[in-house]
Amino acid sequence: MAMAVLVVDDSPVMRKFICRVIRLAGFEDAEFFEASDGREALAQLEKRSVDVILTDINMPCMNGEALMQALQENGTLLGTPALVISTDATRDRIHRMLELGAKGYISKPFCPEALRAELDRILGEQHACRN
C-alpha cells in the first residue's frame, strides 16, 4: 500500500519540492496531501489518516509548535509520527520540537538522502511499535 504523507508548509513551492524529493528518495508511489498551516493540517487529518506528517515551524494561523501540541492532545492523532523540516537549526528550537513529540528534525537545506534516512527510521519505528 502506498505511503500517505501530509506536507505542512506555508510555501507552495516548498511543498512541491518536498513531494518531489520524497519521490526521488525512492517513495515513487507515495500519496501526498498538503496543508499551508497547522489548522489546515488538522482539518486534513479529520478526513483521513496518514503514515507520516512533515511540518514546517514558521507558518501563519497555526505554526508547527501549535500543531505538535494539538497532535499530542489528540489521542487519535498521537500515533501519527511527525517530522519537522525547518530553516531553523538552532539547538533550542530542535530540542523544543522533539520535546513536543516530533520524531525527527531536518534543517533546510537538505538532500534527498537525508530525508530518506529519516523517513526510513521513523516509519521503521512506527512499524515496530504496531507489531
Add this chain to the structure above:
Amino acid sequence: MPAETEAVLNAILTTATDALQEVLGTMFFSDAAPVACEHHLAGEWSAARVTFTGVPAGELRLMLSPGLALIFAAAFLGIDEQEVTPETADQVNCELANMICGAILSRLHPDSLVALSAPELTPVDFEHPGSIHQCFAIPEGTLAISLSSDAW
C-alpha cells in the same frame, strides 16, 4: 574601521558565504563565489526580504540579477524554465531568502531562539543602511545579500 570590528564583519561574511553555498549546492544545484559589487548591471533585479526577531533581531535582503529567479525556480522544482510562472519564480525567490537567512542565523547563533517572519518581495535596495552587503557570482548571474542585525 577598527581592526576588531573588521574581523567580526569578515567572520560574518565568511559564515554567510558558507551558508549560501550550502543552500545553493544542496537545493538549487548551483554555486556562488564572492565578487566585487556590480550593481550597474542593466536589467530588472528581483528582491525578497526576511525579518527576524529575538536575540538577535534584524533582516536579510536577497537580490537576484535579471532572470536568475526563473532559473533557480526551474532548478528547485525540477521543471523547464518555460514552465515557471512569474508567481512561482517570486515564491522560490522568497523561499531562497528564507533558507539563506535561517542557515546564516543557525550558524552565527546556534544557541539563540530566533523567529523568522514570512519572506516577502521587496523593492531592490543595494545600499540598505546599517547592513553588511556582499555580491556573489553564480554561473547564471549575480546574487547579492544584505544582512542587518542589532547584534553588530
